[in-house]
Each structure stands twice: as C-alpha cells, then as structure tokens.
Amino acid sequence: MLPDSAEHYDPxxxxxxxxxxxxxxxxxxxxxxxxxxxxxxxxxRLMLGLLLLGFAFWYFFLR
Structure with missing residues (x-):
C-alpha cells in the first residue's frame, strides 16, 4: 500500500x-x-561595449 502523499502525486x-x-x-x-x-x-550593446573596451585596452597598454 502506498502512503497518502504518493497516491495523490501529480507530476x-x-x-x-x-x-x-x-x-x-x-x-x-x-x-x-x-x-x-x-x-x-x-x-x-553589452558585447559591443566589451569589444570596444578590449580594443582600447589593447591599443593603449599592450601595443
């Protein structure tokens, strides 16, 4: 016999x-x-902003 909660289980x-x-x-x-x-x-817009920030970082600090 199943418990009451298992009998009325509705997935x-x-x-x-x-x-x-x-x-x-x-x-x-x-x-x-x-x-x-x-x-x-x-x-x-967020992806383009991150791309611009990455380019600016590369241009000013890594080039």
Missing amino acids: SSQVRGSFMRSTQHLQRQHERGLTAADRDRRTI
Whole structure:
C-alpha cells in the first residue's frame, strides 16, 4: 500500500509550478514593456561595449 502523499502525486502540476516560477521574471519584464527584441539589443550593446573596451585596452597598454 502506498502512503497518502504518493497516491495523490501529480507530476504535471509539479512541472507546471516549476515552469511558472521560472518564467515569472519574463512576465514582469513584459509588464514593464521589455520584449525579446529589447533583450537581444541589450545583449548586443553589452558585447559591443566589451569589444570596444578590449580594443582600447589593447591599443593603449599592450601595443
């Protein structure tokens, strides 16, 4: 005989709950007006900024 908690175990509700908890930050961003395209643009700007900083460091200190 299985214990009561094992008889009523519903894996789909646990997965659904985990998914909802892990996507709450995306829901908050969407409510503030941030979209996936905005996140992509921010990532590209950060990468370009790091590239420029790296080039400046190389030019002034390592060349």
